[in-house]
Amino acid sequence: MKHTITQTPLPHRTLRLILGDQLNPQHRWFREVDEATTYVLMEVRQETDYVLHHAQKILAIFAAMRDLAQQLREAGHHMHYIAINDPDNLQSLTANIDALIGQYQATVFEYQAPDEWRLDQQLYQHGRRANIPWIMVDSEHFYTTRNEVSDLFTGRKQWLMEFFYRQMRVTHHVLMEDTKKPLGGQWNYDHDNRKPWRGDPPEPRDTRTLHDHSDLWQTIVDAGVKSFGNPQARQLAWSLNRQEALRHLDAFIDNALPQFGDFQDAMSVKSWRLFHSLLSFALNVKMLNPREVVAKAEAAYRAGHASLAATEGFIRQILGWREYVRGVYWANMPGYAEKNFFGHNHQLPGWFWNGETRMNCLSHAITQSLEHAHAHHIQRLMVIGNFALLAGLNPAEVHRWYLGIYIDAFEWAELPNTVGMSQFADGGLLATKPYVSSAAYIDRMSDYCKGCRYDKKLRVGENACPFNALYWDFFQRNTDALAKNPRIGMAYRQLEKMDAATIAEFQKQAKIMLENIDKL
Structure with missing residues (x-):
């Protein structure tokens, strides 16, 4: 109609x-x-x-x-x-x-x-x-101006988010004991927020309002607009106005924030939401103001409803990371989308568009993304982005995929997260190291490896998890670019202990996998 x-x-x-x-x-x-x-x-x-x-x-x-x-x-x-x-x-x-x-x-x-x-x-x-x-x-939304982050880092080779985040905490007096001292005596509780989730405590009920927009969807289709993924046109659950977004915020604070910190990095085939807020769409289209979200989270901590670790971890994503990546974006445009530090040029495999891969972790993360237009930060970074970087996928193509698939993906937020944080394509301006891992990390933070076609412990062979050989091949082929990075010295110390035959073996395995990437 x-x-x-x-x-x-x-x-x-x-x-x-x-x-x-x-x-x-x-x-x-x-x-x-x-x-x-x-x-x-x-x-x-x-x-x-x-x-x-x-x-x-x-x-x-x-x-x-x-x-x-x-x-x-x-x-x-x-x-x-x-x-x-x-x-x-x-x-x-x-x-x-x-x-x-x-x-x-x-x-x-x-x-x-x-x-x-x-x-x-x-x-x-x-x-x-x-x-x-x-x-x-002005849109009257952000804490910072477009150029505030670049002004803060003028003359610095690396733009450390932690430095910026602490400045924001002080400036806006968030989770502060006084004008200089953070509550609890430390700024960052990230190390306390890395527990896997095994089903307990249970995921809170999804209280979002469901909308039937099948008529609007038909109008979009009839207009010739192309898209992908499940439209969920009869049960669209995302907040569509400020009133719904405020109710959604309150539900998160009441029901999920207390557990958010412990399990914010966890992944499971049993749940796609876990304890995440799912507020990023409402924030990024400006139904919600970040100040009110941060204030409600801090009030929950001060009322004894949520721990400091959970509250700080949530607030850091908004007051710290969200404002920081926006500053990185404006300081590096135009041209940031073309960054390609490693010269990666492989095309995305076809299963990025349908989730049909035998790698259980990628199948789940991508299928979930196609179904819900959402995946949380560890799924985006340490499963999908991890594979893309290890496999040498073209970062510009990866960027366009992320920009298209996620409901909260607007370029100012998505591009630095993809090109900088996920793909290290800016050579380390944003991230201090490439965020890659073998199967061990994915297994530690998820239940994805259970029942997978591939063996998480094997580096080579038909049943070997592709993440393992690709991980070591990535570091081996990028030795000149990465060996002096102090944050990844351990990987190169382990490589130095490997004999030439072992290295040749995982290089051969990686080559076979990349040549058959659409069949993995």
């Missing part, structure tokens, strides 16, 4: 653009109703098509955009909504803006600062040619 908000054009003078990841009803724009202002939201092929996206990502963003548009209309604001199938939709942000400026005879155009470099440049360059004032305002 065609979904269009229509109205008789009024003599409005200001046109304001709201992007699909700027769904914050508390922005100062909306505090007062202005008869001379029209707000515009638009569903365009420009945004659905720049990479192949997961179906749930497209569906959830469009549904949330429509929800916000309805809220703003009910509050009295003038809205112009361009649906994906509107006959007047030119399928481009700037083309539609130009048409609307003419339609409303706008004398001023305003937009909130985009978080992706490509959109920032598109709107900025178009504005330079505009014949009316073209004004960018």
Whole structure:
């Protein structure tokens, strides 16, 4: 069914653009109703098509955009909504803006600062040619400005997140005993947050609201938009407005935060959610403000509801890592997506798109991602990303896959996590070492190895786990680039103890596996 908000054009003078990841009803724009202002939201092929996206990502963003548009209309604001199938939709942000400026005879155009470099440049360059004032305002979301992280690290060879995180804790007085001392006497409890999960305590019930958006999904399909993954169109569970997101936040604080710390790195075939918040979509489209999420987590600790280790681990992801990767992104664009420190150029195997691999860990992590548009950070980093780096997959292709498959993947957050943290393609600007492992780590943090076609203990042979030979082959072939890295000295000390025959054996095994990667 065609979904269009229509109205008789009024003599409005200001046109304001709201992007699909700027769904914050508390922005100062909306505090007062202005008869001379029209707000515009638009569903365009420009945004659905720049990479192949997961179906749930497209569906959830469009549904949330429509929800916000309805809220703003009910509050009295003038809205112009361009649906994906509107006959007047030119399928481009700037083309539609130009048409609307003419339609409303706008004398001023305003937009909130985009978080992706490509959109920032598109709107900025178009504005330079505009014949009316073209004004960018703050999105009022992040703790930091775009350039704050780069300013902090000026002159430093490596940008350590821990240094930035401590500065943020002090500046915003989060989990602090006084102006300089952290609660508990230490800044980081990461070492306390690495327990495997064996089924106890039980995973909390999923309390998210289910939405039937099958009509909208059919509209998207009929419009010719391509996607992959399960749309879950009749049971879409992601928060689609601020009210739902706040309830979701409260449910996480009440039911999952106390166990989050212990099991935040755990993986299991028995659960895809475990104790993770699943709030990243609501945060990244700005339904939630990071300050309120951090404040509620800290309040839970101070009330004795959650441990300091669990609370600090959760807050570090938002106050520390989230703000940090955004700063890395803006400091290194354009061109960051083309970084390729190791010169990796292998294509993604076909099972990245269907999960049909005999490696149980990858099959589960990828199938889960296709089903739910979500995987937690260890699945992304130490299963999927780990394999991609060991196998020498092209980091630009890996980046596009991550950007498309995950519901929370917007380039400012995803690109540094993939190119920098996961693939070490920036040569160590972001990460202090390549995050790779053999089967041992995956077995320690999960139950994936049980019942797998491959033997976690074997390096070579038909039944050997591919992670083992690929792990040692990775370090052997990158000796010149990595041997002097102090954080991975142990790997090279072990290599030095291996004789030439052993090394040749795992190199041969790795070569066979890579030549038959689609059959693994």
